Structure formats: structure tokens, C-alpha cells
Amino acid sequence: xxxxxxxxxxxxxxxxxxxxxxxxxxxxxxxxxxxxxxxxxxxxxxxxxxxxxxxxxxxxxxxxxxxxxxxxxxxxxxxxxxxxxxxxxxxxxxxxxxxxxxxxxxxxxxxxxxxxxxxxxxxxxxxxxxxxxxxxx
Amino acid sequence: xxxxxxxxxxxxxxxxxxxxxxxxxxxxxxxxxxxxxxxxxxxxxxxxxxxxxxxxxxxxxxxxxxxxxxxxxxxxxxxxxxxxxxxxxxxxxxxxxxxxxxxxxxxxxxxxxxxxxxxxxxxxxxxxxxxxxxxxx
DNA sequence: CTGCATCCCTTTGGATACTG
DNA sequence: CAGTATCCAAAGGGATGCAG
Numbered sequence: 001x002x003x004x005x006x007x008x009x010x011x012x013x014x015x016x017x018x019x020x021x022x023x024x025x026x027x028x029x030x031x032x033x034x035x036x037x038x039x040x041x042x043x044x045x046x047x048x049x050x051x052x053x054x055x056x057x058x059x060x061x062x063x064x065x066x067x068x069x070x071x072x073x074x075x076x077x078x079x080x081x082x083x084x085x086x087x088x089x090x091x092x093x094x095x096x097x098x099x100x101x102x103x104x105x106x107x108x109x110x111x112x113x114x115x116x117x118x119x120x121x122x123x124x125x126x127x128x129x130x131x132x133x134x135x136x137x
Numbered sequence: 138x139x140x141x142x143x144x145x146x147x148x149x150x151x152x153x154x155x156x157x158x159x160x161x162x163x164x165x166x167x168x169x170x171x172x173x174x175x176x177x178x179x180x181x182x183x184x185x186x187x188x189x190x191x192x193x194x195x196x197x198x199x200x201x202x203x204x205x206x207x208x209x210x211x212x213x214x215x216x217x218x219x220x221x222x223x224x225x226x227x228x229x230x231x232x233x234x235x236x237x238x239x240x241x242x243x244x245x246x247x248x249x250x251x252x253x254x255x256x257x258x259x260x261x262x263x264x265x266x267x268x269x270x271x272x273x274x
Numbered sequence: 275c276t277g278c279a280t281c282c283c284t285t286t287g288g289a290t291a292c293t294g
Numbered sequence: 295c296a297g298t299a300t301c302c303a304a305a306g307g308g309a310t311g312c313a314g
Contacts, residue, residue: 015165017247018240023160028152041296052288057297065259067250079294079295088243095239098232103155106225110154113204122202178276189308194277216275216314 021066026051026059028096031085034069035093038084068092158203163188163196165233168222171206172230175221205229 022028026048033039033047045056060083063069068089074080085093159165163185170176170184182193197220200206205226211217222230 014240014244015169015237017244018236019159019162019165022156022236023162025156025160028156032152053297054289055287058287065251065254066247067254068247073296076295079297081296088246091243092239095232095235098235099155099159100152102229102232103152106228107154109225110203110205114202117202117204190277191309192307195307210276213275216277218276 021062022096024059024062026055027063030056030059030063031068031089031092031096034083034085034089038072038082041081041083044083063089158199159233161196161199163192164200167193167196167200168205168226168229168233171220171222171226175209175219178218178220181220200226 029048029051030044033044039047041053041056041060044060045051045053048056051059060069060071064071064083068086070084070086072082072084074082166185166188167181170181176184178190178193178197181197182188182190185193188196197206197208201208201220205223207221207223209219209221211219
């Protein structure tokens with residue numbers, strides 16, 4: 001699934017890697033859900049709302065692979081699996097929270113700008129008094 | 138790209154919205170590139186390395202729509218367009234930086250865990266002495 | 275130089291069915 | 295309950311050509 005060995009481009013900066021992970025759309029939600037404590041698979045599925053079991057499984061596997069989540073199987077008659085954030089997983093919560101705070105703060109302005117843009121038809125007529133004949137580069 | 142009116146699910150929390158935006162893979166890079174100052178389209182394309190003009194245009198339009206980036210057209214013989222972060226755009230830099238720092242700090246551990254997981258074949262045999270017949274949780 | 279439109283291949287992800 | 299496998303539709307995204 002996740003594979004970057006054959007990357008056609010030479011970008012392997014850490015930020016890029018992380019963004020690819022949290023860009024998973026579900027990863028952030030799973031981490032957030034697990035912040036309060038360990039949860040079972042079905043509990044996660046119920047709590048996240050909208051995630052298919054396929055996506056949930058994929059996301060959990062990826063997090064487990066990266067050492068951000070532990071997977072504990074209890075060999076009982078009704079199979080029971082609990083997922084829990086590791087130390088590293090918990091530390092991810094901070095920057096994620098910062099992003100969420102930013103979202104909460106700026107979302108109204110963003111929504112407003114979005115409506116303005118859509119309604120106005122984004123007429124790009126805006127320009128400055130560009131009197132520089134040749135920019136040279 | 139822009140369309141969430143017909144969302145089958147009822148999740149419109151701000152965090153979700155923002156993550157969808159930065160999950161764009163390119164958005165973060167564009168914002169980062171523009172942090173040092175205004176850049177022209179071609180400069181952005183050169184600096185980001187790997188982005189197609191289609192993706193770059195899309196990303197810039199989305200950012201512009203959200204009021205995070207301004208687009209200034211200089212009506213010259215060789216058309217010239219400069220993109221610049223707005224105030225709101227600059228504030229996004231902080232939480233993004235936090236995430237990047239987290240990435241830089243934890244990437245070694247993540248890479249190690251990843252290798253461990255891949256090599257070990259992730260044998261899930263791990264379990265505790267599950268003697269609780271009914272979890273009650 | 276900037277960027278829109280088209281073609282088309284790749285990836286993502288949901289629904290469903292089946293195993294342990 | 296937890297998870298895998300398969301099928302298939304929709305979105306993502308590159309390449310190219312053309313317009314302002």
C-alpha cells in the first residue's frame with residue numbers, strides 16, 4: 001500500500017513523510033480518538049463515523065507500523081483487539097492540537113473568504129501599476 | 138476539487154475541513170515556499186520540485202479562495218503573476234512548523250519501527266493474560 | 275509566462291462476501 | 295468481533311496542446 005522506495009523524485013524530507021501520513025484523512029481522527037485511552041476496533045469504527053472498516057484497518061496498520069499505536073489481542077472466544085497510542089503517538093497530539101486550534105480560529109474567516117470568492121466569480125482584474133518594462137528575470 | 142455540499146456524512150468540524158486542505162500534499166509546500174516572501178508562478182514551480190503546473194494552479198486557487206494567498210497580476214508584455222501569503226496565511230505557518238518539528242524529531246524512531254515491522258513480518262501473536270471474561274468497558 | 279482544457283492512466287476507497 | 299480479499303466506481307494527478 002504505502003510505498004515510496006520507487007519515488008520518481010528526490011524528496012524525502014521528514015515533513016513530506018509526515019504530511020503524507022496525516023494526509024490520510026483518517027489518521028488524525030484515529031489518533032484523536034485514541035487520545036483518551038485504548039479502544040477496541042468496533043469502538044473506533046463507531047466513534048469515527050464515516051470510516052469504512054477497510055480504511056480503519058489500513059490506518060491502524062500504518063500507525064502500528066510506525067510505532068505510534070500498539071495492537072493487543074486478547075485470545076478470547078469473542079475476539080477482542082485493543083489499540084492504544086504509544087508514547088510517540090501521544091506526542092503527536094500536540095502539533096495536531098495546534099493545527100486544530102488554528103482551524104477553529106480561522107475557519108470563520110476562511111468560510112467567508114470562500115463564499116466571497118465563489119459569489120464574486122473571482123474576477124482576476126486586480127493588478128498594480130506595473131510600469132517595469134523588463135523584469136530581467 | 139472544491140465541492141463538499143453533497144457530503145454523505147455529517148462531519149463538518151473545523152479540524153476536518155483544515156485537514157482536508159493541508160492533506161493536499163502540495164498546500165503545505167506552497168505555504169512553506171511563500172513564507173519567505175512573494176513568488177511568481179514559475180518560481181514556485183521550480184522551488185517545489187515535482188509539482189505539475191496543474192497541481193500548482195489548483196493548490197494556489199484553493200489557497201486564494203480561502204483567503205490565505207493573494208494573487209497579483211502585472212499586465213506586462215510577458216505576463217507576470219505573484220503570489221503572496223496573507224496575514225491568515227502566515228499564521229498557518231506556526232502549527233505547520235510544529236508538525237514539521239515533530240516529524241524531524243520522531244522520524245528516526247518511525248523509520249526504525251517501520252523497518253522492524255516490515256522485517257519481522259508483524260507476527261501478531263502478542264497478547265496479555267486475558268482472563269477477564271467480560272470487559273464491561 | 276501563466277494557466278485552462280482534454281485525455282487517460284493510477285490510486286483511493288466504499289460495498290460486499292468470506293475466514294478465524 | 296476482527297480482519298482479509300475481491301470487485302468496482304470515483305477521484306487524483308501527469309502529459310500535452312492551446313489561449314491570453
